[in-house]
Amino acid sequence: MARARLLLLLCLFTAIPFSVLAQEQRCLICHGKTNLSSRDASGAVRSLYINEETLRGSTHGKLSCVDCHLDVLELPHARKLKKVNCIACHSKGRTFDQGPAIEYLIYRDSVHAREQEKGNPKAPDCATCHGSHDVLSHADIRSRGYRLNIPDRMCGRCHGQALAEYRKSVHGRFTTGGDMNPPICTDCHTEHGIRRTVDPFSTVYATNIIAMCVKCHGDFSIMRRYGKNTEEVETYYESFHGVATKFGEKNIAHCVSCHGYHAIKARDDPTSSINPANLPKTCGQVKCHPGATANFAKGKVHIDPKSKDSGIIYYVSFGFKWLTITVLLVLFIHIFLDFMRKLQEKRRKRT
Amino acid sequence: MAETDTKLPAKSALQRLQEELEEELAREFGQDLKPRESARIRKFLREEIEEKTKVSLEALKRQLREELALEKERNIKEALQAGEVFYRFGVNVRAQHFVLAVSTVLLILSGLPIRFHDSVVFKFIIFLFGGIHNSTFLHRVGAAGLIAVCIWHVSWLALTREGRREFMALLPGPRDLLDVIQNIKYFLRLSNEKARFDRFSYIEKFDYWAVYWGVVVMIGSGLLLWFQDITLRFFPKFLLDIAKEMHRDEALLATLAIVVWHMYNAHLNPQKFPGSLVIWNGIITKEEIMDEHPLEYEKRLKAREEERGHT
Numbered sequence: 270m271a272r273a274r275l276l277l278l279l280c281l282f283t284a285i286p287f288s289v290l291a292q293e294q295r296c297l298i299c300h301g302k303t304n305l306s307s308r309d310a311s312g313a314v315r316s317l318y319i320n321e322e323t324l325r326g327s328t329h330g331k332l333s334c335v336d337c338h339l340d341v342l343e344l345p346h347a348r349k350l351k352k353v354n355c356i357a358c359h360s361k362g363r364t365f366d367q368g369p370a371i372e373y374l375i376y377r378d379s380v381h382a383r384e385q386e387k388g389n390p391k392a393p394d395c396a397t398c399h400g401s402h403d404v405l406s407h408a409d410i411r412s413r414g415y416r417l418n419i420p421d422r423m424c425g426r427c428h429g430q431a432l433a434e435y436r437k438s439v440h441g442r443f444t445t446g447g448d449m450n451p452p453i454c455t456d457c458h459t460e461h462g463i464r465r466t467v468d469p470f471s472t473v474y475a476t477n478i479i480a481m482c483v484k485c486h487g488d489f490s491i492m493r494r495y496g497k498n499t500e501e502v503e504t505y506y507e508s509f510h511g512v513a514t515k516f517g518e519k520n521i522a523h524c525v526s527c528h529g530y531h532a533i534k535a536r537d538d539p540t541s542s543i544n545p546a547n548l549p550k551t552c553g554q555v556k557c558h559p560g561a562t563a564n565f566a567k568g569k570v571h572i573d574p575k576s577k578d579s580g581i582i583y584y585v586s587f588g589f590k591w592l593t594i595t596v597l598l599v600l601f602i603h604i605f606l607d608f609m610r611k612l613q614e615k616r617r618k619r620t
Numbered sequence: 621m622a623e624t625d626t627k628l629p630a631k632s633a634l635q636r637l638q639e640e641l642e643e644e645l646a647r648e649f650g651q652d653l654k655p656r657e658s659a660r661i662r663k664f665l666r667e668e669i670e671e672k673t674k675v676s677l678e679a680l681k682r683q684l685r686e687e688l689a690l691e692k693e694r695n696i697k698e699a700l701q702a703g704e705v706f707y708r709f710g711v712n713v714r715a716q717h718f719v720l721a722v723s724t725v726l727l728i729l730s731g732l733p734i735r736f737h738d739s740v741v742f743k744f745i746i747f748l749f750g751g752i753h754n755s756t757f758l759h760r761v762g763a764a765g766l767i768a769v770c771i772w773h774v775s776w777l778a779l780t781r782e783g784r785r786e787f788m789a790l791l792p793g794p795r796d797l798l799d800v801i802q803n804i805k806y807f808l809r810l811s812n813e814k815a816r817f818d819r820f821s822y823i824e825k826f827d828y829w830a831v832y833w834g835v836v837v838m839i840g841s842g843l844l845l846w847f848q849d850i851t852l853r854f855f856p857k858f859l860l861d862i863a864k865e866m867h868r869d870e871a872l873l874a875t876l877a878i879v880v881w882h883m884y885n886a887h888l889n890p891q892k893f894p895g896s897l898v899i900w901n902g903i904i905t906k907e908e909i910m911d912e913h914p915l916e917y918e919k920r921l922k923a924r925e926e927e928r929g930h931t
Contacts, residue, residue: 509864512737516752558849568858574865581858582865589869597876604884606807611890 295344296334297321324402355395375462378470391427398423416453417444424454434531450491457481473530475519479505482524504571520556527551527570543570634669638662696903706920708904710782716773717899720831723765728875730759735868763842770835789819792829796822818915823885830881834874841867 299305300319307315324330335341337353356369369377376382376395384392398413405412413422420441425432435441435454443451457473464471472481485491487502505511505524513521525533527543534541542551545566553561572579574586641661642653653661699705709717730749733742749755777783799815799822806814815821820828841863844851851860887895891911898904909917 506737509734512734513752515737516733516743516746518752558852560849562853564852564854564856567856568861572861572865582861585862585865586869589866589873593869593873593876596873597880600877600881604880606804608884608889610807610809615890 319402327402327404328406329402329404352394353396353401372461375459379461379463380465380468381463393427416449417447419453419455420444428454431531438529438531438533439535440533450485450494452481452485456484475523476514476517478525479514479523500573500576501571504573508572522557526554526557634662634665638665641665703906703921703924705903705905706909706917707902708898708909709902711902712776712780712782713786714899714902716769716776719765719769719772723762723769724878726758726762727766728871728878730755730762731871732875735871760846763839763846766835767839770839786819790825790828792822792825796825816914817912818919819913821912823881827882827885830874830877834870834877837866837870838874841870 297319300317301321303318305317307317309315329337337357338346338350339354339357340347340351356373359370359373373395381393385394400413405414407414407416409415410418412418420432420435431454436445440451440453444453457478459472464473466473468474469476471477483502486497487499489499492499506515510522514523529542532542534543536543536545538544539546541547548566549561549563552558552565558565569579572582574582577583579586638658638661642658645661646652696705700707729745733739733746733755736742746752746755749758777787795818799817802811802813802815803822805811844855844860844863845867848860851863886892886899896904896908898908906917909920
């Protein structure tokens with residue numbers, strides 16, 4: 270009896286992988302053909318070919334077809350299959366029956382998910398960015414989610430204009446050259462919870478975007494590698510623009526108002542918005558200082574009164590500092606002496 | 621209460637009134653009143669009388685108050701004539717000081733938060749103002765007040781005899797230096813004699829002339845910043861940056877000078893605490909003027925005697 274049971278168990282264990290393989294083989298009878306395709310409602314040709322090597326090499330390589338395509342119950346299957354539901358597996362803690370994963374919950378509030386709810390066919394879901402049969406870990410250099418691939422292979426496929434501007438910017442040039450540090454799309458826009466610029470919860474909303482820039486530009490250990498320092502951040506907060514933002518004013522210049530967003534360029538680039546030749550135009554935006562003249566470009570913008578580079582302003586600040594200290598010292602000495610003497614007089618009169 | 625009343629030889633007006641009423645009612649009804657009913661009568665009478673006296677008391681109080689005020693005024697006049705108190709500041713000076721004080725406080729409260737934007741206290745002040753939009757508007761209101769009081773003061777100095785006389789008295793002279801030395805000696809107990817001041821001590825003169833310096837710097841740079849679009853049409857941006865730096869540095873210096881110097885000399889020092897009313901009603905007492913401005917006191921006495929001699 271015991272032997273029979275063992276035999277049964279052995280049969281089962283060997284049969285399962287074989288049956289899986291058999292299933293795969295059955296799917297690939299059709300989907301292994303390179304010319305297998307269909308036409309969707311708009312008449313566009315869509316390839317239905319599955320490269321087995323790609324699939325086996327992906328992070329989902331150990332799964333079988335029907336693990337994701339749950340509605341394939343018989344062969345031949347229905348003409349139109351449902352979209353694969355990723356959160357069937359990707360749930361909290363990566364275990365079943367615990368609700369959707371946090372990435373999905375964040376995505377659900379994003380502009381992409383909202384557009385999709387409205388029925389926009391261009392709005393992306395999981396597979397649009399992460400790929401379907403070729404999903405790879407973001408640490409894999411061939412992956413779409415690999416840091417340096419994100420602009421081209423994820424966001425840029427739809428946001429071509431932004432990608433073109435970004436590639437010409439200082440940040441884009443560094444990342445094109447293989448530098449991992451400069452920001453890519455997701456560093457400012459976040460990954461799953463991308464929102465519109467006008468959404469107050471968006472990371473690129475007027476009052477929030479500064480924090481995105483400060484993440485790196487306020488960090489000396491990062492800026493040091495590029496031969497820059499963090500004085501721009503400090504001086505911005507000291508300027509009236511910065512103070513007003515701190516007190517919650519929205520219609521005031523912040524980083525991107527002057528530097529641009531995707532097309533941020535160095536000051537000496539003639540096409541840069543902060544090039545002295547272009548500053549009057551940048552400052553003279555309708556909302557800001559209309560009719561700005563060339564005088565706007567005469568003088569530093571990020572001024573640190575404590576640094577000698579600021580010229581006259583440094584000496585003005587220095588002079589006032591010592592004037593204040595001297596005057597107050599003299600006044601305090603006078604007050605102290607006066608106070609002691611007056612107390613003494615009062616005490617003398619009382620006795 | 622009832623027992624003590626009956627023991628008294630003379631009955632109170634209320635009691636007499638009550639008895640009369642009771643008798644009258646008893647006669648009308650043909651029988652004596654029960655104690656409950658007489659209590660009701662007493663209560664009625666008391667309420668009636670209280671109501672009447674309340675009204676007349678109010679009138680009496682008002683009358684007394686008016687009389688007292690009149691008497692005070694007469695007292696001040698008498699005291700002025702007797703040389704008990706003196707007029708130190710006229711209405712014009714007091715009004716100028718009021719406008720200056722209000723606009724300065726407004727300017728400090730709406731301006732300092734911009735410099736100390738990380739401080740919780742100043743954030744709360746901006747919150748009280750209702751945001752940076754309102755506080756910048758109030759800053760301009762304060763600035764307008766300050767500019768107005770400066771024009772007012774300078775024209776007062778130039779156009780009135782009182783103004784010219786005060787200006788001459790406020791000019792610093794070699795005497796002030798001697799006073800400083802004398803006072804330092806006094807403070808260090810090298811001398812028992814305080815410096816004897818004329819109409820304005822060097823302390824007051826410093827306070828006065830510091831305002832000139834402050835106002836010139838603050839209004840000058842402030843106007844450049846206020847009308848920055850016009851400024852930038854004619855001048856390069858770095859002039860505006862210099863103006864901004866001067867504005868914020870002088871703001872701190874002026875605020876500290878006011879808080880330290882003016883607050884101590886006019887409010888916190890043991891002689892004056894918590895402050896003197898001279899800048900509000902213009903009156904200084906004989907003791908104060910003898911202590912703080914003995915030379916002026918002597919001059920005034922001399923002038924008064926001469927006047928009496930003439931008349």
